[in-house]
Amino acid sequence: MKITFIGLGNMGAPMAANLARAGYDLTVCDLDPAKATELQSLGATFVDSPEKAVQHTDIVMTSLPGPKQIEAMAGPAMLEAMKPGSVWIELSTNNLEVERSVRAKAEKQGVEMLDAPVSGGTEGAAKGTLTIMVGGDLPVFKRCQPLLEVIGGNVMHLGDHGAGYVAKIAQVVLCYLHSVALSEALMLGVKGGVDAATMLAIIQNSTGTSYVADRYGPPLLDGTYDPGFALGLAHKDMRLTLELAQSISAQLPLCTQVEDLYGRAVKAFGPDQNHLMALRLLEEANGQ
Ligand code: NAD
Secondary structure (H helix, E strand, O other), X not given: OEEEEEOOOOOHHHHHHHHHHOOOEEEEEOOOHHHHHHHHHOOOEXXXXXXXXXXXXXEEEEOOOOHHHHHHHOOOOOHHHOOOOOEEEEOOOOOHHHHHHHHHHHHHHOOEEEEOOEEOHHHHHHHOOEEEXXXXXXXXXXXXXHHHHHHEEXXXXXXXXXXXXXXXXXXXXXXXXXXXXXXXXXXXXXXXXXXXXXXXXXXXXXXXXXXXXXXXXHHHHHOOOOOOOEHHHHHHHHHHHHHHHHHOOOOOHHHHHHHHHHHHHHHHHOOOOEHHHHHHHHHHHOOO
């Protein structure tokens, strides 16, 4: 089975590396050839255009920034070069509108699609322990399941096309809500006179603790943000949340405020900063 992996960013590169280590015949592609260097040392072949990279492939996997880049692949840039009967597993965080339009084009081409967005961050991608939320036809999922289990520790088929993206958006939003909640709780304690590190330790050992408190609390306090997840992508996730909510008439007042905060942070600091920079705006407002 030949596999092509497109998008070798913070998530894509470690996922592709796990496929290469598992012995798959792997072709990789990214706008930046330097991102393929390590993968080439693991036996993958680098091809500089998605169109050429997918031509003789059975399975194409994409890990791209978002809807705009996914949509751009659904034409001569990639999809039209895929062979009928092949499968496009889309691993990015996307919206339902683009999912539908891209899938309609894939059907005409005789290409099967699975939406398979992931959760677990760069650490989960490196360890192969990602949660993968899959939407699409069950027989296609079953065919691809062994492959997905190389990059994921918790691979779930959730239903029809789009179900993966819905689940992904509904869970990722908690990461940002928890981040803002953690920041506000820390600031409240610190402004009230409790030492910051002590306050974090108290939160981590209290009923309100979370993965976010453990994972992001320490870098939040010492300001050593790694580049693993960009502010621009976090804001994209918040926009996707509000778009999804609007399309199904869900009222999410807290999410509306958090989207606004992340949008202002992108304007203030640029999209490439770590997502925790959004919390800097809250700190500044509190003189911290
Ligand atoms: P990233 O920006 O680090 O990587 C995206 C990669 O796609 C880049 O290397 C870019 O060069 C490449 N790319 C863009 N357009 C391309 C094209 N036309 N042809 C070839 N390559 C192209 O992003 P990331 O952090 O790896 O995230 C990827 C996806 O996974 C996003 O949809 C994100 O929302 C989602 N996600 C990220 C995380 C995380 O912790 N970083 C966690 C879960 C889900």
